[in-house]
Amino acid sequence: MNKITILDGYIDEPTCLGVPPFISPYPRYIAGSIWNFDKNINLKYITIDQLRKNPEKIFILKKSDIIFIIAGSSVPGKYLSSYPASPQELIKIFTDINKSKKILCGPAAKYGFTGPGRSKINKILSENNVFDLYIKGDCEIIISEIIKNKNDLEKVDTFKKRKNAHEIYNFSLLGSKIVMQHPNFYNQLITEIETYRGCSRSITGGCSFCCEPLKGPPDFRPISDIVNEIKKLYKTGIRHFRLGNQPCIFSYMSKDSDKEEFPKPNPKALLNLFRGIRNVAPNLLTLHIDNANPRIISKYPKECKEIAKTIIKYHTPGDVAAFGVESIDPLVIKNNNLKADANDVYNAIKLLNSIGSNLGKNGMPELLPGINLLFGLKGETKSSYKINFEFLNKILDNKLIIRRLNIRQIIPIPGTPLYSISNKIIKKHKTEFRKFKKKVKENIEKQILKKMLPLGNIISNVYTELHIGNITFGRQMGSYPLLIGIPGKLPLNIKINVKIIDYGFRSITALPFPLDINKSNRTTIRAIPSIGRKRANRILLNRPYSSKIEFIKKFDDSKIAKQVLEYITFN
């Protein structure tokens, strides 16, 4: 019998994320297409992190008849404890595996590997026949053909695409149980959910850098297909969901989306979708969104206000609508056919602030905008940096909040209008870009963080993920979670509540809350406001404490002791 393995090297695309804690739809749909053919097929799923940690697991790949490798990033990302497989890593793994058929899926197969030295790497991969097939069309459709044709790769059309969004319905249901093989299953895994693909702006060619218009106008998944997929995942044990696989959630099920560049949103469809999800997954722990088009929000404020209220009613707080702004410079907007101008972006930020800036029950604002700025675009000059900085300053001056600011440079993707200029402008403005990032970090980001989250605010359900030196880093589960540095080495992979004590440029410093003063380590105790090295030493020497009274009695300054009580417990 066919032994099949899916190796998840993780993907990061503008409209889809599969780097843990996220699992993208790719492995789920692929598994579904295989089990749709034969539910008894021996299918294994492993991640690149499992191979990194236990290289001996390579035996799983060596024993497979066929391996589907999911990989590729078409946007540059920053990661905490997991990161996508590099081409060098894959070359090392697969040049030694000769008996199995090796099929590359995902953005790396469609557009090649991106990043420094990409042409050389892609040449090495093809010259050494590292992979037997590169899937250029829709993985799940082509893989279903491969399995039907008994692994005969000659018989499949590698460019084949799904006929419509409903064609993947069965695959999405059958493949949902593959999540159980993910090392983060079940409480630290967010399933990225597709609602549609394609962009209504494809009728004008779309933004110069983006590959989404290559998929044509939007092809919406029916509400019942999405809700039933979530129902199945929920029954499997998944509690974290993100409706992240689409260019603009506010445009889901817009009418005339194949005729209008900026179609009118459909609040009723969004209401049915969100209500449907909550009905089938009543105790979910995360329900977040991702991309939103600021021009749609600015052009249709009434409909979008209604949609934002629906989202807030059914989602979980800490949610972010990521605006692909790219640039505020009118020249760059014109040269790259970008979606929104400065007014649109400002209006959209203001609208979401008016509805979503309240702190929710997990300590984070309900729903705020995020901004993506992109450099290296056509028409960019040195003054583009000034114009963008002034716009960010205006947001700050007007007391508006952006939950996340993502500043990046283009990755030229084959097939997009920008591909021909490659990274010429990036190279030209290397210094400006570096200076801009620094200036924004120092003058904007920290100020916004302070405005968004007050000192002493409690943030709940933070997962501890990584130690760097004597600091533990953790995040909530969700879309663009805020990075939290906790002084001291805490156990990893636990869920804690924290209390904010300070701000970094893009992160906050917080203490576990409440802090057990009888058990906490020296570094954590020392970080309590008003406690320095000497007091921390005295607190440690005088342990244990059985009550507040005893603590105050043993402390050198009763006024400060009372302030410290705000952070600690004696359990």
Ligand code: SF4
């Ligand atoms: S609006 Fe622009 S960036 Fe967004 S999906 Fe369409 S083409 Fe891509």
